[in-house]
Amino acid sequence: MNNSPPRTVFTGGLVFDGTGAAPAPADVVVSDGRIVDVGTGLDGDTQVDCTGRTLLPGLFDCHVHLTLNGIGLLGALQKPFSYQFYEAAVNLRRTLEAGITTVRDAAGADLGIKQAVEDGLLTGPRVQISIGLITQTGGHGDPWMPSGQCAGLAVPHPGRPPAMADGPDEMRRTARTLLRAGAEVLKVCTTGGVLSPRDDPRHSQFTPEELDILVTEANAQGRYVMAHAQGADGIKNAVRAGVRSIEHGIHLDDEAIDLMLQHDTWLVPTLIAPVSVIRAAESGIEIPEAMLRKAKEVTEAHANSVRRAAEAGVRIAMGTDSGIGPHGTNLDELPLMQSCGMTPAEVLTATTSSAARLLGYDDLGTVEPGNRADLVLVEGDAYDLTGLASNVTEVWKDGIRAVRRNTGD
Numbered sequence: 001m002n003n004s005p006p007r008t009v010f011t012g013g014l015v016f017d018g019t020g021a022a023p024a025p026a027d028v029v030v031s032d033g034r035i036v037d038v039g040t041g042l043d044g045d046t047q048v049d050c051t052g053r054t055l056l057p058g059l060f061d062c063h064v065h066l067t068l069n070g071i072g073l074l075g076a077l078q079k080p081f082s083y084q085f086y087e088a089a090v091n092l093r094r095t096l097e098a099g100i101t102t103v104r105d106a107a108g109a110d111l112g113i114k115q116a117v118e119d120g121l122l123t124g125p126r127v128q129i130s131i132g133l134i135t136q137t138g139g140h141g142d143p144w145m146p147s148g149q150c151a152g153l154a155v156p157h158p159g160r161p162p163a164m165a166d167g168p169d170e171m172r173r174t175a176r177t178l179l180r181a182g183a184e185v186l187k188v189c190t191t192g193g194v195l196s197p198r199d200d201p202r203h204s205q206f207t208p209e210e211l212d213i214l215v216t217e218a219n220a221q222g223r224y225v226m227a228h229a230q231g232a233d234g235i236k237n238a239v240r241a242g243v244r245s246i247e248h249g250i251h252l253d254d255e256a257i258d259l260m261l262q263h264d265t266w267l268v269p270t271l272i273a274p275v276s277v278i279r280a281a282e283s284g285i286e287i288p289e290a291m292l293r294k295a296k297e298v299t300e301a302h303a304n305s306v307r308r309a310a311e312a313g314v315r316i317a318m319g320t321d322s323g324i325g326p327h328g329t330n331l332d333e334l335p336l337m338q339s340c341g342m343t344p345a346e347v348l349t350a351t352t353s354s355a356a357r358l359l360g361y362d363d364l365g366t367v368e369p370g371n372r373a374d375l376v377l378v379e380g381d382a383y384d385l386t387g388l389a390s391n392v393t394e395v396w397k398d399g400i401r402a403v404r405r406n407t408g409d
Helices: 073-078 083-097 113-120 168-180 208-220 233-239 254-263 271-283 289-312 330-340 344-350 353-359
Strands: 007-011 027-031 034-039 047-050 055-056 059-066 099-103 126-129 187-188 224-229 245-246 267-270 376-378 391-397 400-403
Touching: 007 400, 027 330, 059 330, 083 099, 083 113, 083 391, 083 400, 099 353, 113 126, 113 391, 168 187, 168 208, 187 208, 208 224, 208 233, 224 233, 233 245, 254 289, 271 289, 271 330, 289 330, 344 353
Parallel strands: 007 047, 059 099, 099 126, 187 224, 224 245, 245 267
Antiparallel strands: 007 027, 027 034, 055 376, 376 391, 391 400
């Protein structure tokens, strides 16, 4: 009697393996949630006909906000507190349907959301969480408004403790509090931002001493730090402190790029984020004039910075800031990355194996034996990045088909 787990073979199509190599004909065998063989002429107990399609590793988005649905503050203030968790369930599903099988939540999702996905209560990508956004008083994450009222998009609760810190001692306590709450990465604002009313994206926030303490606390627990960093000085402070990834990187200068290369620091561009702010305003959502102005001002500088970073060889991983824009539209980021001079192969690599390395997953991001069987099937040419979102037909997570659409098998 054969007690071996059943084998599913994906056959007849092309495979983009995540390494940057061009798609090529190959069969892929999956068993017990893992890829067990890649080659030609392979067999299995169940066959998935991939004729006319390309098989890719499960895609990553390294910067999402699962509990956020747009930036219309007035609408957010009208929603009951618990509503965010039900919205997160929908956002998770939409993200998975887009072909994204792993995300890093850049503030908002708590340990309960992560565990609900792991336990099968919610359908969605696996989630790496940062819990909260560490900000100084008057910083990018400070919910204070010019009226004197505090009105943020993410209200603290027992699973998402407050994350404001001023000075080394408060930074240490905040880091430890977030780690206790389950943070797998700590997120800090080292510059102002587009969506904060009273700061400038070019101005730095937190001192080098404060950032050093944050990185030390993260490293002591085997964690790392990601930095919302848009202005050059704040980017350089973050890199020198040992932050693992720069999020946005809008105003990179030559020194910042050189430092990132020296420290092997990652860039997560989120090119779609300011575009999403502009689109929201055009759709009729009320956006404060200062925020809209900043979004329009940074768009060109943002693209230029990413182009120069890519040309210099900075390590890049895909991220979108979804939640600022609609969840499920994550792949809109890919053509923007291509427009910054990255080839389709480089963009897809940034969305698969490179993103897996950034997030610390050594068994995801490539189609090779031993890896977890996160797989995406797309119709036609996988290098057609503009059409990729509409061409996703199946999404498999840990060897189980989670999404299926427009297929005849």
